[in-house]
Amino acid sequence: MIAEEPRVDATRVTELAQSLESELARLIVGQKALVRDTVISLIANGHVLLEGVPGLGKTVLVRSLGQALSMSFSRIQFTPDLMPADIVGTNIIGDEDGRRQFRYQAGPIFANLVLADEINRATPKTQSALLEAMQERTVTVGTQTRPLPSPFFVLATQNPIELEGTYPLPEAQLDRFFFKVLVPFPSEHDLLEIARRTTGESTPQLKPVADAETVLAAQRVAREVPIAEHVLLYAARLIGATHPDRTDIESVRRYVRWGASPRGLQTLVLAGKVRALLEGRFNVAFDDLSAVAQPALRHRIFLQFEAEADGISTDRLISDILEHTVKEAAKA
Amino acid sequence: MGSLDAIIRQLRWAAARARAARYAVHALVGAVGWVAVILIIARLTPIERWAEVAAIGIPLALAVAALAWLFRRPSAAVLMRLADFRLGLKERLSTAWERRTESGPMYDAQRHDALQQAAAARLATAFPVRVNRGEASLVAVLAIFSLALALLPNPMDQVLAQRQADRTSQARAAKAVQDAQKKIADSAKPTPIDPQVQKILQDAQAKIGQADSPRKALESITPAEQQLQRLPDPGTPALSSSAQNLANALSATSAGRSAAQAISSSPAQGAQSVRDLASQLQSLSPKDQQELAKALAKASQQAQNSQMRDSLSKASSSLQSGDTASAAQALDGVASQLDSLQQQENTDQAVASAINGLEAARQELAAQADRDAKGQGGQPTATASGSPGASPGAGTSPGASGSGNANGNGNGNGNGNGNGNGNGNGNGTGTGTGTGNGAGGSGGSGGTGSNGSGSGSGSGAASTERVYVPGQPVPGQSQNDPTPLGPGENVPLSPYSQVIQAYQQAALDATDKSLIPGSERDLVRQYFSQLGEQSGAAPK
Numbered sequence: 001m002i003a004e005e006p007r008v009d010a011t012r013v014t015e016l017a018q019s020l021e022s023e024l025a026r027l028i029v030g031q032k033a034l035v036r037d038t039v040i041s042l043i044a045n046g047h048v049l050l051e052g053v054p055g056l057g058k059t060v061l062v063r064s065l066g067q068a069l070s071m072s073f074s075r076i077q078f079t080p081d082l083m084p085a086d087i088v089g090t091n092i093i094g095d096e097d098g099r100r101q102f103r104y105q106a107g108p109i110f111a112n113l114v115l116a117d118e119i120n121r122a123t124p125k126t127q128s129a130l131l132e133a134m135q136e137r138t139v140t141v142g143t144q145t146r147p148l149p150s151p152f153f154v155l156a157t158q159n160p161i162e163l164e165g166t167y168p169l170p171e172a173q174l175d176r177f178f179f180k181v182l183v184p185f186p187s188e189h190d191l192l193e194i195a196r197r198t199t200g201e202s203t204p205q206l207k208p209v210a211d212a213e214t215v216l217a218a219q220r221v222a223r224e225v226p227i228a229e230h231v232l233l234y235a236a237r238l239i240g241a242t243h244p245d246r247t248d249i250e251s252v253r254r255y256v257r258w259g260a261s262p263r264g265l266q267t268l269v270l271a272g273k274v275r276a277l278l279e280g281r282f283n284v285a286f287d288d289l290s291a292v293a294q295p296a297l298r299h300r301i302f303l304q305f306e307a308e309a310d311g312i313s314t315d316r317l318i319s320d321i322l323e324h325t326v327k328e329a330a331k332a
Numbered sequence: 333m334g335s336l337d338a339i340i341r342q343l344r345w346a347a348a349r350a351r352a353a354r355y356a357v358h359a360l361v362g363a364v365g366w367v368a369v370i371l372i373i374a375r376l377t378p379i380e381r382w383a384e385v386a387a388i389g390i391p392l393a394l395a396v397a398a399l400a401w402l403f404r405r406p407s408a409a410v411l412m413r414l415a416d417f418r419l420g421l422k423e424r425l426s427t428a429w430e431r432r433t434e435s436g437p438m439y440d441a442q443r444h445d446a447l448q449q450a451a452a453a454r455l456a457t458a459f460p461v462r463v464n465r466g467e468a469s470l471v472a473v474l475a476i477f478s479l480a481l482a483l484l485p486n487p488m489d490q491v492l493a494q495r496q497a498d499r500t501s502q503a504r505a506a507k508a509v510q511d512a513q514k515k516i517a518d519s520a521k522p523t524p525i526d527p528q529v530q531k532i533l534q535d536a537q538a539k540i541g542q543a544d545s546p547r548k549a550l551e552s553i554t555p556a557e558q559q560l561q562r563l564p565d566p567g568t569p570a571l572s573s574s575a576q577n578l579a580n581a582l583s584a585t586s587a588g589r590s591a592a593q594a595i596s597s598s599p600a601q602g603a604q605s606v607r608d609l610a611s612q613l614q615s616l617s618p619k620d621q622q623e624l625a626k627a628l629a630k631a632s633q634q635a636q637n638s639q640m641r642d643s644l645s646k647a648s649s650s651l652q653s654g655d656t657a658s659a660a661q662a663l664d665g666v667a668s669q670l671d672s673l674q675q676q677e678n679t680d681q682a683v684a685s686a687i688n689g690l691e692a693a694r695q696e697l698a699a700q701a702d703r704d705a706k707g708q709g710g711q712p713t714a715t716a717s718g719s720p721g722a723s724p725g726a727g728t729s730p731g732a733s734g735s736g737n738a739n740g741n742g743n744g745n746g747n748g749n750g751n752g753n754g755n756g757n758g759n760g761t762g763t764g765t766g767t768g769n770g771a772g773g774s775g776g777s778g779g780t781g782s783n784g785s786g787s788g789s790g791s792g793a794a795s796t797e798r799v800y801v802p803g804q805p806v807p808g809q810s811q812n813d814p815t816p817l818g819p820g821e822n823v824p825l826s827p828y829s830q831v832i833q834a835y836q837q838a839a840l841d842a843t844d845k846s847l848i849p850g851s852e853r854d855l856v857r858q859y860f861s862q863l864g865e866q867s868g869a870a871p872k
Contacts, residue, residue: 010441224438228427230413282442285422
């Protein structure tokens with residue numbers, strides 16, 4: 001899979017992730033899981049869909065990440081009238097050497113870190129403009145395909161409560177996101193800390209801890225982390241268990257319409273590898289898979305209407321799956 | 333790699349130890365469970381040597397557990413996975429073992445990390461020697477249960493004791509038949525039918541030994557007896573009667589007196605004596621010849637055997653006509669008939685011995701069958717036994733019987749009955765001069781029975797006493813004709829030894845067809861058994 005040797009040592013990746021988390025923690029109060037999942041997605045070269053009510057620090061997180069990584073950052077506020085060209089760019093007429101001719105004006109998508117704020121407010125046409133960018137990491141305008149800068153990391157946010165005038169992301173696009181991370185409301189203690197930090201005389205300024213090259217190297221190292229066959233089998237069983245026709249778990253059979261795609265398995269394994277590195281380990285453990293199962297699978301499992309009626313969430317079903325899926329070592 | 337191998341060795345040893353303890357407890361559960369099951373089954377159905385069967389389960393369970401321990405060893409990969417799982421090593425060891433042949437910075441780092449973590453962990457604790465509480469409790473409960481079952485009385489013990497007694501009884505019965513075989517084989521007077529008798533006894537012995545129960549074994553005795561009873565020559569009684577009449581007739585002559593005594597003593601001696609008489613005919617005076625001719629004529633008239641009658645008639649007529657050579661030739665024929673009679677009596681004796689053996693077996697089996705029916709089959713000491721009668725007729729309870737036997741010089745048959753319920757029977761034959769000198773019969777054997785004892789004695793027949801028994805139909809006489817009874821000069825008499833078998837058969841048939849208690853049947857069998865033996869012994 002990996003053609004070239006990693007440029008940094010595996011332990012360096014761990015240090016990078018830990019320093020990144022520490023730096024973000026200076027500005028982001030609490031939300032450790034959110035930060036951890038974001039870092040995992042970044043090193044795994046995936047995109048993150050953040051879901052939470054406004055004001056929880058989603059935008060701050062992405063902006064802070066841009067500062068801590070000293071990479072280019074752009075923010076796109078998705079609105080119903082946002083056009084694809086507003087994202088990917090367009091050809092415009094301009095003067096060049098006294099001649100008027102078309103030249104390509106790159107859109108905000110050309111950045112290392114892209115914040116697609118309130119992505120579900122844009123029309124599906126505009127949303128789908130992100131499809132190629134997220135998956136192929138290229139942009140095609142007219143007849144010309146242009147590569148996006150590397151690393152390319154999209155963090156999209158959506159508000160789960162203001163549903164009027166929104167366009168829910170289609171399943172195909174949801175599947176493109178590596179993680180779907182829920183941004184919880186801060187605890188009282190965290191709220192106090194937020195108040196202290198953000199209403200004082202000065203706001204903490206982040207210092208860069210890594211650049212794009214370091215992140216790319218870390219991404220390559222992460223893919224080399226070995227995973228034992230029985231752990232890989234466990235990941236496959238988790239994915240199989242999300243399918244109602246391939247599992248004995250009653251809740252899954254009752255509430256799930258479609259289970260996770262093979263991309264879900266790739267996500268599980270890759271995220272597990274990164275998490276192992278972040279934990280200072282050089283192999284994937286069952287715990288790594290369990291830890292990343294919720295963000296990796298919650299947007300890849302589609303529920304029946306009955307689940308909605310009964311108030312069953314995908315997180316609850318994933319918990320059921322984790323509880324009932326047998327680990328090979330335990331069976332042996 | 334080397335370190336991983338060392339880890340594997342440690343894990344293997346620890347796992348083997350832990351599994352040994354676990355399988356030992358499994359084996360204990362199996363063994364104690366086996367014992368408990370055997371004990372339960374032994375209370376539901378009789379199991380001989382249940383203790384041995386139960387004991388077999390212990391080494392068997394241990395062997396099975398040892399084999400399972402040996403052949404169900406976990407692989408190295410599984411050991412690593414279990415160690416990861418139990419020591420919280422986060423799949424480090426299993427990954428390192430699985431990728432032990434891979435090379436590269438990441439694999440090296442992973443291996444190093446795994447070895448480092450393993451060094452910090454106590455690998456043996458991944459496979460602790462632990463006894464499952466549930467299994468240990470189960471062993472304790474089963475052990476207590478088994479002990480209680482073993483100590484409490486088992487209702488099947490009585491059944492087993494009965495079976496043992498049955499087998500012992502059958503063995504004794506078979507031994508009795510074997511003794512009869514030996515007795516016949518050792519007899520100084522072999523007969524042509526000895527092989528047949530031996531075969532019949534051998535078959536009967538085998539059937540008795542192989543029978544499921546004494547009652548089944550009993551069923552094989554009657555057919556054997558019937559086969560034996562078909563062996564003697566049916567003409568023997570007529571020939572014997574003729575010989576006796578000849579002896580009676582000759583006893584009145586001076587020339588034939590010694591021959592008469594010899595005939596009465598035994599047919600063989602009689603034959604020799606008649607041959608001697610034939611060789612002396614020429615030296616006899618005419619008066620003696622005439623006297624002898626008349627006696628022979630009289631004997632001829634009374635003879636029931638045609639050949640004997642013809643020989644006697646020819647000898648008488650030849651002697652009357654003075655043809656001593658022809659008379660001697662005819663007397664030689666008479667002697668041959670007497671030899672034949674001796675042979676037939678030997679045959680009868682062999683058959684009687686065989687029947688006695690079978691009857692002894694029958695008695696043994698019947699007694700055991702009765703005890704089985706009464707539920708006392710398991711008490712070997714409850715066998716009834718008889719004792720020789722000590723006092724004449726002192727029997728005071730039903731079922732007692734006794735018989736006596738005498739062999740004297742008196743003429744005639746004697747019968748004696750004891751008082752009360754004791755029964756004595758004496759028998760004596762011989763020749764006499766008119767004054768009785770027959771010896772009394774000796775006391776009979778004691779009675780058998782479960783609730784009494786008896787004794788009997790018989791007195792021998794005096795020489796003047798004449799006891800008649802119903803005679804066999806003479807040739808030409810209809811079976812329906814009434815059998816002549818009572819004293820009378822012309823009533824054909826049958827020697828006791830010739831009729832006993834028919835009487836015995838009739839009585840046994842009657843007991844078989846009637847609802848007669850087993851103990852009473854035994855008395856009948858014993859009575860005839862003893863009579864049969866005496867009839868064979870009497871002529872000696």
